[in-house]
Amino acid sequence: MEHSRRSFSGVTSSLEADIATICLAAKDLHSLHWNRVIMEISSPQALEALNNPHWFWGLSNLIECTRQALSYFQNCSVEVVNVSANRVADQIAVSVTKDGRWSSYIARGGPSWLNDTILTEVVNSPSLYSG
Numbered sequence: 001m002e003h004s005r006r007s008f009s010g011v012t013s014s015l016e017a018d019i020a021t022i023c024l025a026a027k028d029l030h031s032l033h034w035n036r037v038i039m040e041i042s043s044p045q046a047l048e049a050l051n052n053p054h055w056f057w058g059l060s061n062l063i064e065c066t067r068q069a070l071s072y073f074q075n076c077s078v079e080v081v082n083v084s085a086n087r088v089a090d091q092i093a094v095s096v097t098k099d100g101r102w103s104s105y106i107a108r109g110g111p112s113w114l115n116d117t118i119l120t121e122v123v124n125s126p127s128l129y130s131g
Contacts (some may be wrong), residue, residue: 030072040081041078
């Protein structure tokens with residue numbers, strides 16, 4: 001799992017922001033030399049745009065850039081998940097964008113205000129490995 005502090009401006013829609021985020025994440029993960037990637041997104045429309053770019057002609061350049069960035073991986077999938085599946089990441093994003101918590105609290109041991117959410121997710125998460 002990786003976390004980025006990158007931001008961008010000048011987008012005209014939430015769909016454009018979603019696709020730009022996927023593109024930036026793919027480029028960043030490629031620069032970290034990752035070969036197998038599973039991206040979880042909460043925007044069914046963004047996945048639709050990636051699968052059917054001709055339906056979204058106004059974003060064709062961005063979609064093509066994103067598809068190219070995703071093609072660099074040996075194995076890559078983009079999956080739509082419910083927002084509740086990524087509560088911790090969502091709360092961190094909200095803390096930066098809406099609450100103005102710009103400092104790098106992750107490097108200092110993590111934000112204490114997330115402890116309850118993290119513990120809840122640990123208790124409620126299904127095991128993905130049984131070995």
